[in-house]
Amino acid sequence: MAVTFELSPRCQELHRRLTEFVENDCLPAEEIYESQVGQGDQRWKVVPPIIEELKKKARSLGLWNLFLHKGYPEGPSLTNLEYATLCEITGRCPRIAPEALNCSAPDTGNMEVFAKYGSPEQKRKYLVPLMNGEIRSAFAMTEIAVSSSDATNIEPRIERVGDHYIINGHKWWISGAGDPRCKVFLVMGKSDPDNESLYMQQSIVIVDAGTPGVEVVRPLTVYGYDDAPEGHCEVKFTNVKVPLSNIVVGEGRGFEIIQGRLGPGRIHHCMRAIGMAERTLDLMIARVTDPTRRTFGKILARHGTIAADVAKIRIEINASRLMVLAAAEKIDKVDAKGALRDIAMAKVMVPNMLQKAVDLAIQAFGAAGVSQDFPLARFHAAARALRIADGPDEVHIQQLARYELFRGDTIREKHEAIKARKARTSASCSRGGNFHVCVTV
Structure with missing residues (x-):
């Protein structure tokens, strides 16, 4: 399938605005957020005040409810492909940025259910306050x-x-x-x-x-x-x-609803995972190029294994991004049900890529990598859980294999036709001296 990934000028502007918001507001707020989470039972009663401040700023910047694609009048009229590129940015700060934009799971999927299937009364009672960020x-x-x-x-x-x-x-x-x-x-x-x-x-x-x-x-x-x-x-x-x-x-209608809900949601998870992987690679590069950190007389980046790991992570991030964007574009063209094959491939590939990338980064960080001083341990936990959430790897692999093997009859017929053509061509060849003169029929 040809993939063009053409983004509108509006999406490009949102991309710029969101990047600045995440880098300048969300990432610096991570430690504040954690310090404001309650202790003991209060952890389930206290909402960190910083998140409401960030939500207000995001809304003022027009970075609100970006997930609800252009098929819904309640949304900002972005395509799934366009939102996927924005979703990656929020993945750099997964604990804060998605919620600050009112784009965090499970609310995004639930809002889409209400928007697509809800009655007018259900939309009034639940969709409106969810889209306003008043409830979860x-x-x-x-x-x-x-x-x-x-x-x-x-x-x-x-x-x-x-x-x-x-x-x-x-x-x-x-x-x-x-x-x-x-x-x-x-x-x-x-x-x-x-x-x-x-x-x-x-x-x-x-x-x-x-x-x-x-x-x-x-x-x-x-x-x-x-x-x-x-x-x-x-x-x-x-x-x-x-x-x-x-x-x-x-x-x-339960199965119908969850298929429509989970397809785009899986792509959202995958794009956020790519954002996490990009931040992981940035942290790793900063660590291994730090001139003050040396082993055996040279900085970490000068060790061949470390340099190779950096290159491998970059290759896998870029490949994963293309996989997810292709799936998002497919959803835009033929809806989530028609894009199940592409979604399955992305859902298997991306969490495994993130888990591997974070593991390599942790190894480069040493003991600091598994500590609370860096987000790598939490990223690793999220990556491992994502290989189970929204359908484990095995289910998606089985589904993908079924799609591929379904083509068996067609492929065999094609090969038999080629084989028959070769036989006819061979039979029509006439020998002459030490060479063959073949007439193609």
């Missing part, structure tokens, strides 16, 4: 008791009783559920478990965070990081009662 949200899909990489395994029941739905289920790794600003869950469960189609059994319902029966059991950690105040939590839904109007688009 959670998407409850992954489960504790089953292998959630196969979403047909999802067990929670969404039962219709009179004019309400009753929800019972046990979820975990629910991002955003620990945030005191989280006011709404989108919950996936089975509303029709006896449906002949495994992909029509599921529905998604809206559950207000304060509804009786919703219990945030505990925050979970990723290699010790709890990502407070948002967190990734274990959540139980016990006889949770919501009105029928809280169904999203209709019963049995």
